[in-house]
Amino acid sequence: SQTIHQWPATLVQPVGSPLSLECTVEGTSNPNLYWYRQAAGRGLQLLFYSVGIGQISSEVPQNLSASRPQDRQFILSSKKLLLSDSGFYLCAWSVQDSHGQPQHFGDGTRLSIL
């Protein structure tokens, strides 16, 4: 069966510090990978998605970047965090085909910027 791992679960960082959140998927090959940010009462905001190694699409221009160095690894980064980067970050994967396969989420990282 497929599993998705996200870490860390909780992170407190000072303004201006760098960020690296990691997500890995097991039990599947060549998945679509996604990074979302979830704000209370505002739903899920798609930040980045990837259909393959080194292929990243950005949905929202901002202080964050994403990379996919391996097939089942997805990393969310920032060089200098802003207060507005606080939130709940979710990684998700889906089977790559054209039939709207559902996404499966990790348990998220709660990021607080001080």
Next chain:
Amino acid sequence: QKEVEQDPGPLSVPEGAIVSLNCTYSNSAFQYFMWYRQYSRKGPELLMYTYSSGNKEDGRFTAQVDKSSKYISLFIRDSQPSDSATYLCAMSASGNQFYFGTGTSLTVIP
């Protein structure tokens, strides 16, 4: 107009009640529909996945899709305190792009 509209609640029901959760959408191209359950401080968990119109049942959960009205529903029978969570609807036309509702908060009171 948002692609997907979902009443945020909160919704509070007694244990054993039938719960009805709903979403409306504007894009007639949507054909894949999902319901997720999200517990506090956890990621969304896929509950139901349906294609096109019709009903799908899984245990106490039933998903309904009415494409003519652009309206989807999730019914929970014999609700339990463990069903207390936020429920998110999601939909897709095809491929990689998904649209999510903002979630409905449900509390089932013992």
